[in-house]
Amino acid sequence: MKILHLIDNFDARFERDQIKLVELLEKRGYDATVITSRYSSDERLAKKSEFKKWEKRFLQSKILHMPSLRIHTPFSTYPAIAYLPFIRILRNYDIVHAYTFGTYSSLLASVVKKVGKTKMVLRSDLSSSAYCKAKNFPFYSMMLIYPFKIADAVYAYSSLEKRYLVGLGVQENKIWIIPVGINFDKFSKNSIGQKDENITIGYLGRFCFVKGIHRIIPALYTILHKEEKIRVVFTGILEDVKYANNAMASLEKYRNFEYLNNLSMSPLRFYDMCDIILVPSVSETGAIIVLEAMASGKVVIASNINPINEYIEHERSGFLFNDQKEVHLYTKKLIENPNLIEEIGRRARKEAAKYDWNLIIRRYEEMYRSVIK
Template structure:
């Protein structure tokens, strides 16, 4: 640790999470002279992206499922890491890793520990099982948490009820940040439309989300099957991969739903967003979805489910529309309204771009820098 101010450990269940959301914050601390470490499970090869910015990475075989026996092995290996290294700050993320990490940090006498809740798994509308499992776990782990960072108002209120104190050990930040300039400056090249054989005036509705149950794609597809009967120039782009891809493709083929394009995992998200006319996200629950922030930064109108996180971003009727879960007719109606009215799309897009300035990466970096400064040695 020669010539460094100290050691910081980032902990998450999988490296995909760290690579997708936390590289700028690791770079922030690395640039300030801290030796940055990361510990997670390699799930999709994104560990190399974290290593590429100078972070020392450790393989800890977490499972996302709290019921998996793999987490016992992860518990032992993380314990050995914390016994060998002393960290000046441990920043934990994601439910399984954050619970085990906070317990082991306290057991090995390491602190301070920061926890970013990217969306508590207990929330308004969550299942009884979620409340019985995650709420008591978070109440217990609160005593091992020196600082809690939240990114939506519902979680902020829940944290206060758990005993966290605003400004002392509870901090609200505007998500993980979005590079507003990157999404605002790209000029559509029409390359994607050309590859898909779309016309210049076709309406492109894009959903960027992992194909997993939480993202609720079947709800979207049911609404889409109605919309295709009314607007023959609209195309639905599903960007992302996941365990439900085959089942969703079978549903589309079985119902003969037209103009649905499964694009899989992509790295050209700014270009895809710029070529869209409308962006949609109908998750069952969210923390603070970056796909909506990116769409708003690009000046696109959004349609989203009326759930925590989404409603922090979307002002109904001003920057987009919120629809209740299960309201297939309502979802199809909002998509049709936007598809038919270009002026409305432009107006909502402008308002969304204005609002998302508060969620820019520069501002979030400043917010996080202020939080880190409270806990790191000066």
């Protein structure tokens, strides 16, 4: 089966989402072509030599990084990525697979479908904030939902996301629910339980409002002030530098707090140094960090939002919080009962096994077959 993947940015340093999907499809014999921009995940124009180095493990897939630029649109706070289309997009593909609501790639896929008469599959990745904006601004909705209305299949990460799509006029019978996948074998190699007498609390992710770091700062400030054998480590891309600096300002005076630059490319290493992972997001679509941390045997304290509350059973395989006070309450409970860290970590790992890529990939193949039958 020949599949054209249209992706705004394809940074193979991340073994997640579309990167891992293309890799696994290649191993299963699919003929894949990826057309994407020259932007890396850290928002810079990368060199061809860098992409070549990062993509060494792709032996058969054709990955083309096209001339690119950023453009301001009324649909996003940040400039959108665009890349020059290539004549190769009109070749004879069985499926064009594009990624994410409101992206240049999803709009380009619509052109390929109309001109090339190609079957079209779209990933939704529709957040609650994007859904609300689409409902309240008809022009926004009309422009961005069009690719999903003409697609042959659309997939969402959760049942809530599916309801959002139906609410925007996408036919329910063509929407698939395919959860995020993780490399369970890789992350389950991390040890469970404390390595020493100190407890390490970590945050990994982008530094911007939607990731909710401000929601955990008061609890961490109190803990660092009162507890000696606690270490707090943050890592991730400083997407909003002003927000990041404001969030971390009150913690930086404590010697037990450290920002480790960007270890997002090495999540396995980061999870291994932590006992507790905080995920305070305001909204999420996939929340893959939750599942990676659970597979690593870590206790996750996360926002009580979808789809996180589909992964975690509160107080059994992790903790779900609704406000800042609960962040402190659950963290304090683990500090005072360190045996819980290992106990919950083992249950969390067992739950995360359900999201192993080796299981999830079958759903994609089933969706592809349904489209071209």
